[in-house]
Amino acid sequence: EGRETRLxxxxxxxxxxxTETRRGDQRVVHSxxxxxxxxxxxxxDATFGFSAVFDAGASQEAVFEGSGMRQLVELAMDxxxxxxxxxxxxxxxxxxxxxxxxxxxxTQPASPALLGLMQRSFTCLLExxxxxxxxxxxxxxxxxxxxxxxxxxxxxxxxCSLPLRWSKTRGFYVExxxxxxxxxxxxxxxxxxxxxxRRRTSAHALNRHSSRSHALLTIHVRSRAHHPPTWVLQAxxxxxxxxxxxxxxxxxxxxxxxxxxxxxxxxxxxxxNRSLLALGHCISLLAKPRGKxxxxxxxxxxxxxxxxxxxxxxxxxxxxxCVSPSSRCLSETLSTLHYASRARRVTTRP
Ligand code: ADP
Ligand code: MG
Numbered sequence: 235e236g237r238e239t240r241l242x243x244x245x246x247x248x249x250x251x252x253t254e255t256r257r258g259d260q261r262v263v264h265s266x267x268x269x270x271x272x273x274x275x276x277x278x279d280a281t282f283g284f285s286a287v288f289d290a291g292a293s294q295e296a297v298f299e300g301s302g303m304r305q306l307v308e309l310a311m312d313x314x315x316x317x318x319x320x321x322x323x324x325x326x327x328x329x330x331x332x333x334x335x336x337x338x339x340x341t342q343p344a345s346p347a348l349l350g351l352m353q354r355s356f357t358c359l360l361e362x363x364x365x366x367x368x369x370x371x372x373x374x375x376x377x378x379x380x381x382x383x384x385x386x387x388x389x390x391x392x393x394c395s396l397p398l399r400w401s402k403t404r405g406f407y408v409e410x411x412x413x414x415x416x417x418x419x420x421x422x423x424x425x426x427x428x429x430x431x432r433r434r435t436s437a438h439a440l441n442r443h444s445s446r447s448h449a450l451l452t453i454h455v456r457s458r459a460h461h462p463p464t465w466v467l468q469a470x471x472x473x474x475x476x477x478x479x480x481x482x483x484x485x486x487x488x489x490x491x492x493x494x495x496x497x498x499x500x501x502x503x504x505x506x507n508r509s510l511l512a513l514g515h516c517i518s519l520l521a522k523p524r525g526k527x528x529x530x531x532x533x534x535x536x537x538x539x540x541x542x543x544x545x546x547x548x549x550x551x552x553x554x555x556c557v558s559p560s561s562r563c564l565s566e567t568l569s570t571l572h573y574a575s576r577a578r579r580v581t582t583r584p
Contacts, residue, residue: 238524238581241545242285243553243574244301245271248327249290250559259560263567265289273571275564282571284578290559294334294347298354302552306479307358309550310455311370313475314584317482317544318351321574322556323566324486331554332483333430351554352451352481356422359453359479369458373415374422376429377408379536380447381505387429387449388412398536405547406532406539413454426451448509448537452480480544484510484537509535514573520546521579550584553577 247263262275265287272281286300298304303318310316320328334350363370376387383395389412397409416422433449455477485506512535519530532542544551555574557567 236583239550239584241551241553241577241580241582242302243555243578244286244288244297245282245284245555245557245571245574246288246292246297246327246331247271247290247557247559248330251325254558254560254562257562259562261559262561262564263557263559271571273564273568275561278564278568280568280571282575284555284574294331294350294354297331297554298351301351301554303351303355304358306550306552307355308362309584310453310477310479311359311362311366313455313457313477315478315480315543315547315549316551317480317541317549318552318554319482319484319541319544320554320556321484322486322570323558323563326486326556326558326563326566326570328483328486328554328556331556332481333426352426353419353423355479355481356419356453359455360419363455371415371454371456371458372417372422373413373454373456374425374451375411375413375454376425376449376451377411377540378433378447378449379509379540382509382536384408384536385432385447386410386412387432388414388425393432398539400539405543408540422453446485446506448485448506449483450480450540452478454478482541484513509537512538513541516541516545517573517577517580520581521576524581545580545582547582548584549582551580551582 247265250259250261262273264272264274266272266281269284269287270281271284271287273279285302288297288300306316306318320332322328330350332350332352334344334348334353359372363372374388378385378387384398385393386396396411398406399409400406414425416425429451430449433447457475512531515534516530516532516538519528530546532538543549553574555570557563557570
């Protein structure tokens with residue numbers, strides 16, 4: 235508590251897809267063990283280090299256990315603001331890592347072994363809350379940032395844009411966002427599904443179900459106060475603690491040329507790229523030592539405003555960088571690896 239803590243950055247390399255294998259793409263990303271990963275291709279030869287590296291054979295469970303996700307859930311229950319975000323090129327496996335293949339087929343439920351970090355965290359959260367026997371109130375909110383507008387994915391009816399405000403006590407926050415209480419795994423999974431179906435996706439060349447928005451699902455964990463004596467309240471003490479666990483599925487970085495986007499799609503791509511650029515800029519400034527830091531331009535995008543606390547404030551953050559092993563994705567993969575390495579130097583004060 236209060237001590238400078240580094241962002242935890244892990245890397246996941248997905249298997250080659252059928253299309254990539256059929257095309258005869260070479261694998262250029264290899265795990266060396268101990269958190270090291272090697273990229274080898276003509277004119278490029280580099281090694282990067284992370285807190286953990288998961289290669290093509292890693293199961294969803296291995297990623298949950300090895301990434302530190304379980305500890306993050308426990309910290310959220312202890313009252314900290316925790317965030318996990320998936321970052322990487324379109325089609326690199328971000329949504330798969332967070333939600334599993336379930337997000338992509340609405341007819342067949344995914345097999346339990348394939349469930350992603352989110353469902354595993356929900357299970358862990360509900361189990362813990364039962365075993366601790368404390369009176370915890372759980373609620374969820376789910377937002378997307380689409381073309382620099384914030385939309386509530388849980389409120390019924392046509393999407394409308396919500397204002398983003400700032401206050402001294404709360405920092406940046408979204409006004410009027412819906413927060414839905416839940417007590418069971420079925421309830422939270424169904425909120426996740428409903429919300430995900432409202433997300434803006436569109437098909438383009440790299441990924442049939444590409445997410446065109448950044449999505450943030452936040453679980454609020456509040457311990458209910460046990461009717462404190464009135465003098466406690468009068469003294470201004472806060473008898474309950476509140477933690478959060480936020481899952482961020484970033485829309486992929488992409489080149490308009492590679493994905494064949496045009497018209498409305500390229501407007502989307504530009505807003506996505508602009509906010510990812512702003513995020514990259516904040517991360518490289520935050521990676522400098524505290525004394526030498528310039529002003530951090532969180533206000534450059536809605537995404538960076540919403541992530542301000544996770545990146546530079548009092549949050550605890552896990553970043554899961556996702557890459558494809560294919561030679562065809564080499565330049566995007568290298569840029570994700572550089573970006574993720576830089577993020578390892580970012581610190582917060584939980
Ligand atoms: P993103 O969200 O980064 O755009 P997706 O998560 O949608 O990418 O993944 C792209 C494709 O690759 C999907 O068809 C997904 O099922 C598949 N995929 C991604 N990661 C894995 C993995 N670890 N194992 C098997 N298939 C994967
Ligand atoms: Mg996705």
